[in-house]
Amino acid sequence: MTDECIHGFVDGLCATCNPKPLPEPAAASRPAARSRVAAPPRATVRSLRAAARIPVGSLPADTLLEQRIYHVTHVSNLPGILEQRAIVAGAVPQLDLSSAELRAERSEVSIPGSPELRLTDFVPFFLSPETGLWQSLRSGHDHPRVSAAGRAAEPLDFVFLVSTVRHVVASDPAFVLADGNAEASATRFATTREDAERMLYRLRAESDTERLQNAELLVADRLPLESVSLIGVANDKVRSAVRDILAGSDFTPKISVYPPWFQQSE
DSSP, X not given: OOOBOXXXXXXXXXXXXXXXXXXXXXXXXXXXXXXXXXXXXXXXXXXXXXXXXXXXXXXXXXXXXXXXXXXXXXXXXXXXXXXXXXXXXTOXXXXXXXXXXXXXXXXXXXXXXXXXXXXXXXXXXESOTTOHHHHHHHHTOOOTTBOHHHHHSOGGGEEEEEEEHHHHHHHOOOEEEESSOTTSTTOOEEOSHHHHHHHHHHHHHSSOHHHHHHOEEEEESEEEGGGOOEEEESSHHHHHHHHHHHTTSSOOOEEEEOGGGTSOOO
């Protein structure tokens, strides 16, 4: 499995970490006559088509679509997820990582513009495997959002269900982007796809990595298992356990051992 940058991109896809070299200045000469420029082909992904409205030099929409999103859960929760064929909002897991207080708090927070919808109606994904909640858990530190069962569990027995913005768009659920912990009072929400694209660009462009790490992409109701392309695990033992759980099903994501995601933080 390849490394990735703090922005959630792999294989050199990040234009922020791997900027294109500036073109060499042309030799002085008389101005060239303007030539007609063919119009670019119409984007095939209908939901992220605001690239022309993003400032010059920013990431193209197709690159933003490759932004990875991460749902962390305990390996004991996988059989229930497999039975539902989806990661389901409000599901009662075998081991609940969220504290009861957090769930109650999020059930009271409505989505701007849709007061009938609460945060608990959405499946939460992080934009980075370095979210503060996960860093606290794997370091053995208390975190107000983590349940007692989550703190008592072995961090190596958790797994990351990984998708991308592209997979979310393809499955076409409603989704919301929050620029921090979604229940925090100062958090802002992007409730349209165009606004989500702008917010994602701003999160990646600014130097506040903590805000990027704690941002959440919220998927309404459920995300089908077909949208999960990768399961990240800590070691071969957990990978074998995951393979045993998935044996006999038609859900065949890549299962990769990636120790950096599970190493203890300072």
